[in-house]
Amino acid sequence: MRNEALVGYLLHQRPYQEKRALYYLFSQQHGVIHGVGKKGAPLFMPLQLFATGKRDLKTFSQINIASQDTTQADSVHKDSVQKDSKPAVLEAVPYANISGQHQYAALYINEILWRLLPTEDPMPVLWQHYQISLQQLKQPLSNSELRLCLRQFEQYLFTELGFTLTLTHDNVEDPIEYDCTYRFLPDIGLLPVLVHNEESEHLASESGQTVFKGADIIEMARLGITEQTLSHWSKLHRHLIDHLLDYQPLQSRLLWQQQQRYQ
DSSP: OOSEEEEEEEEEEEEETTTEEEEEEEETTTEEEEEEEESOOOTTSOEEEEEEOSSSEEEEEEEEEOOHHHHHSSOOOGGGSOGGGOOBOOOSOTTTTOOTHHHHHHHHHHHHHHHHSOBTOOOHHHHHHHHHHHHHHTSOOOHHHHHHHHHHHHHHHHHHTTOOOOOSBOTTSOBOOTTOEEEEETTTEEEEESSOHHHHHHHHHHHOOOEEEHHHHHHHHHHOSOTTTHHHHHHHHHHHHHHHTTTOOOHHHHHHHHHHHTO
């Protein structure tokens, strides 16, 4: 690409020389793109810029905060960044209107994206859901509403990555039974476990496995992600995220845990 106009959000950055940074940009047009640009681009704010380069590492220039009209467009073409669009000058405030615990949630979403998404693979549907999630995180949310926001976004991410969670049948296509206990394995699905329901919690705690009661799985399949089923979905999603990351720790999760410890 040569001076291609892009609209996107900064997911992550690393120092690169004295006045530049290595950026991981989640663009509307090409998905995640790696590039080098002038330091100072903010998180959680829509950016418009130009990208040049044929290799994996692009050069980003003219990085500005995009207008609301630009980010709400269904598609953005090469002429998206016009001289008369009057983009905002880069601000020093890194988190826009996202504050408090919501910052950790937004950092978590960013981290799972830049660590899990392939480069230069357009994902316009996920990009739209990312924008929606950021808008939700700018609002006052209860703890349950915050967790619901994250679980719903994770589900969209799993779909883009090709992971479909089947909760109506086990790994051999037998229907989930109310009184049975199941172990979840990301590459296999739900496996029946030959224990009584009252022993399932002990099995999970002693073995580190993700174990569910059949009754809970049936409820998850029936209701979807709701406050009533939130704890079960959180356990399932965490196991799958950890698997996709090859069980390497998430820095945003560690920051969240530290923040909770000192409250």
